[in-house]
Amino acid sequence: MIMIKDVIKKGSPILRKKNVPVTNFAEIQTIIEDLNDTIDYLKTTHEYKRGIGLAAPQIGKNVQITVAESAQGKRYVLINPKIVETSNVKKPIKEGCISFLQYRAFVNRYDWVKVQAYNEKGEEYTVEGKDNFAMLLQHEIDHLNGILYFDHLPNKEMDLVPVEDFPSVERSNIKN
Ligand SMILES: [Zn+2]
DSSP states (O other): OOOOOOOOOTTTTTSOOOOOOOOOOOHHHHHHHHHHHHHHHHHSSOOOOOOOOEGGGGGGGOSSSEEOTTTSOOOOEEEEEEEEEESSSSEEEEEEEGGGTEEEEEEEEEEEEEEEEEEETTTTEEEEEETTHHHHHHHHHHHTOOOOGGGGGGTGGGGEGGGGHHHTTTTOOOOO
């Protein structure tokens, strides 16, 4: 059965709670299905040019599971993920979040990361991402630590830019 979950919105304490690591992979299959179904649905409502990701706390489950799909459509289930290697420098990458779709911002992110995680079968694997997919992996792992992307901005939420105004302020918003 396809289950589309309501996405928890900015301001909910659920997004800031501690997310527990997965120990029993049989118990979490429904959460993974719900994340996948909800992403499939969201993709019918909006175009996600930089890829799309959804973390379990965003559907109300405080466990360390996230699903991330690259702009090319390759989807990964990441359970208990950890960044194990990064590029040396961070650069501003345009970013948004499913929990507050009406905003974007440039966030300084590593432009390459290697992540170690478990898949839905409990098998350990590594995945590498660069540019937008590196941003997405960092964004999703932040969710599992209760961190939202505007936390990285100098003035926090003050620096979020409403999407409809974004093109005109895109250049001036880049901070070196
Ligand atoms: Zn997000």
